[in-house]
Amino acid sequence: MSARPILVDGLQYGRWSPGIFQQMREGGVSAIHATVAYHENFRDCVEHILAWNRRFAEHADLILPGRDAADIERASAEGRTAVFFGSQNPSVIEGDLRLVEALYALGLRFLQLSYNNQSLLCTGWREAEDTGLTLMGREVVREMNRLGMVVDMSHSSERSTLEAIAASQRPIAITHANPRWWRDTARNKSERVLDALAESGGMVGLSLYPAHLKDGSDCTRASFVDMARRLADRIGVAHIGIGSDLCQDQPDEVVRWMRVGRWTFGDPDAMGLGKAAFPAQPAFFRDNRDFPTLRAGLLAGGFSAAEVDQLLGLNWLAFMRASFGAAAQPAIPARSLAAR
Amino acid sequence: MSARPILVDGLQYGRWSPGIFQQMREGGVSAIHATVAYHENFRDCVEHILAWNRRFAEHADLILPGRDAADIERASAEGRTAVFFGSQNPSVIEGDLRLVEALYALGLRFLQLSYNNQSLLCTGWREAEDTGLTLMGREVVREMNRLGMVVDMSHSSERSTLEAIAASQRPIAITHANPRWWRDTARNKSERVLDALAESGGMVGLSLYPAHLKDGSDCTRASFVDMARRLADRIGVAHIGIGSDLCQDQPDEVVRWMRVGRWTFGDPDAMGLGKAAFPAQPAFFRDNRDFPTLRAGLLAGGFSAAEVDQLLGLNWLAFMRASFGAAAQPAIPARSLAAR
Numbered sequence: 001m002s003a004r005p006i007l008v009d010g011l012q013y014g015r016w017s018p019g020i021f022q023q024m025r026e027g028g029v030s031a032i033h034a035t036v037a038y039h040e041n042f043r044d045c046v047e048h049i050l051a052w053n054r055r056f057a058e059h060a061d062l063i064l065p066g067r068d069a070a071d072i073e074r075a076s077a078e079g080r081t082a083v084f085f086g087s088q089n090p091s092v093i094e095g096d097l098r099l100v101e102a103l104y105a106l107g108l109r110f111l112q113l114s115y116n117n118q119s120l121l122c123t124g125w126r127e128a129e130d131t132g133l134t135l136m137g138r139e140v141v142r143e144m145n146r147l148g149m150v151v152d153m154s155h156s157s158e159r160s161t162l163e164a165i166a167a168s169q170r171p172i173a174i175t176h177a178n179p180r181w182w183r184d185t186a187r188n189k190s191e192r193v194l195d196a197l198a199e200s201g202g203m204v205g206l207s208l209y210p211a212h213l214k215d216g217s218d219c220t221r222a223s224f225v226d227m228a229r230r231l232a233d234r235i236g237v238a239h240i241g242i243g244s245d246l247c248q249d250q251p252d253e254v255v256r257w258m259r260v261g262r263w264t265f266g267d268p269d270a271m272g273l274g275k276a277a278f279p280a281q282p283a284f285f286r287d288n289r290d291f292p293t294l295r296a297g298l299l300a301g302g303f304s305a306a307e308v309d310q311l312l313g314l315n316w317l318a319f320m321r322a323s324f325g326a327a328a329q330p331a332i333p334a335r336s337l338a339a340r
Numbered sequence: 341m342s343a344r345p346i347l348v349d350g351l352q353y354g355r356w357s358p359g360i361f362q363q364m365r366e367g368g369v370s371a372i373h374a375t376v377a378y379h380e381n382f383r384d385c386v387e388h389i390l391a392w393n394r395r396f397a398e399h400a401d402l403i404l405p406g407r408d409a410a411d412i413e414r415a416s417a418e419g420r421t422a423v424f425f426g427s428q429n430p431s432v433i434e435g436d437l438r439l440v441e442a443l444y445a446l447g448l449r450f451l452q453l454s455y456n457n458q459s460l461l462c463t464g465w466r467e468a469e470d471t472g473l474t475l476m477g478r479e480v481v482r483e484m485n486r487l488g489m490v491v492d493m494s495h496s497s498e499r500s501t502l503e504a505i506a507a508s509q510r511p512i513a514i515t516h517a518n519p520r521w522w523r524d525t526a527r528n529k530s531e532r533v534l535d536a537l538a539e540s541g542g543m544v545g546l547s548l549y550p551a552h553l554k555d556g557s558d559c560t561r562a563s564f565v566d567m568a569r570r571l572a573d574r575i576g577v578a579h580i581g582i583g584s585d586l587c588q589d590q591p592d593e594v595v596r597w598m599r600v601g602r603w604t605f606g607d608p609d610a611m612g613l614g615k616a617a618f619p620a621q622p623a624f625f626r627d628n629r630d631f632p633t634l635r636a637g638l639l640a641g642g643f644s645a646a647e648v649d650q651l652l653g654l655n656w657l658a659f660m661r662a663s664f665g666a667a668a669q670p671a672i673p674a675r676s677l678a679a680r
Contacts, residue, residue, distance in 0.1 A: 039435065041434060041435075091434075091435050094381060094431075094434065095379065095381075095431050095601070095602060095603060096602040096603075097602055097603055097604060097605060098602060117460070117474060117475050117476055118458070118460060118471060118474035118475070118476070118477075119460065120457070120458060120459065120460065120603070123471065126475060127471065127474055127475060129471040129472060130471075131458060131463065131467065131469040131470075131471050132469060134457060134458040134467055135457050135458070135466060135467060135603070135604070136457055136458070136603040136604070139603060139604045139605070139606070143605075261435070262435060262436040262437055262438060263435060263436075263437055263460070263475065263476040263479060264437060264475070264476070264479045265437060265479070265483075266479070
């Protein structure tokens, strides 16, 4: 199994089960960034992490905890999947800068500075106005830079994202989004943002969630691959990965939680936030078993085999190798948490 | 003692003790709005409320819990002081709209939509950019309007304050601030804000905290009274009260908590947030025993006796009578929490 290519998915949020982990193995998935919070506070986020720790113990044949980039290579060699934690909302730090380090110790490696709404740190894409980084936002970016936790701006708005790219001393990520010119929604990213991201050494994970796709659930593989090719021509293939945003086996109440959390009593559909129901996945990417289909499409769509390896895994691997852990010793390879 | 005039202070945060409560009696203070949180989360705020509940039991000869406006009259008649709770930061609701009602049940009657920094609801005066009310901010204002919890914009920035005045179905308060034309700091309020506040039926509590005063700790009573007179000439005496912001007997680490909470590891002085030390009170208002001095100054400064009664207590009384509790039955006088 050591011949498996490295394959990394920059964002998933399944209703986790051995069945999904088995599909990951079938799809050849070496690592995923798994969401552990959308609107949760610190304690609730810890609860989700503790549930993962049980899964790691119970399904050690399929998954392992991802802490540094070497875990991706180990998982790939062993036919398992390394799972890296991330929160889509800084609600998990509850306005307490010290909790960044605590969550790093618990395994958190990605943190979005906002979800859809204004956070204490910056602005989400649903808001009418965009502050950019707040006073606390700048403090949190500095602390994340120090620890080696990735700044993720997937759900943040334009100015906030540009300011995060500029303020961060280390490259940042947009783990799951597509170019706005392909599917016009404020949730997707402008050319200005994608250019700045790439120029700073950052990564974008292309999303396979219908709301981010041209033609939604009817999006074709050829259209997706053509978008990837055009984006690669502009910003360079080295800055592109996959962040499928696969929300597998989840009941619709989970979409409701994503949309409204605890910030409103309103109905998300009536409020213009979208129906609280999961859309159908596009036919070419239904679950983790379809990564070979995606690989074949990329190869057919003008990417070389080496480029496809980059896009499906090696770019995320290189990014995570540079991103996790303290930045002061660049010559030292990524270390395990225990050694830190 | 029933002949005491009603005297209400719109904001205090002392290191509470029987000594301070005794001084309130000496100064003839019928009621105060007491801060129970600056950066605290829900649980920590509850802890401060529980400490107050012990004080109410142990010092029932001096203080009583303020829940509706009738408690002010009762306290005045009995020579005691009614204490109304407020939080200077919506950190206490932790992004959970449901906690507004929970805190109302626990006695909270005032809630600032932001402290100095960006909150989940709006922008604080220290930030460079001002979003106005966020999506969640509008939900919280609606919920506070429903319950009868006062929207307090003392530490919020210009646009946020104007939007809160416009969005709130009930008059709002700036419990402790002064006009910016008198002491030029972004913490004080512009004429535009003060005009809009008064036009909407709101209240401003004039602050006696040195950072808000012309000439700081050297501010004279004549200067303060002249400011009050000029403000009354512009917006009407009916919209003006006192919000002394008296922070009595507090150690300097409390100022540090106010300035930086848990959002930065930095030194507030080095960050330009001001020295973490309490300034000396102006000579004419050192503590609660100086309210008679203030009263004499107002009488000498061009206010009629009736106007002084309004400014020192009756305006806050009328505002609280209209503000606390459900708004649906305007003909019914304020009720106790137990009857609601």
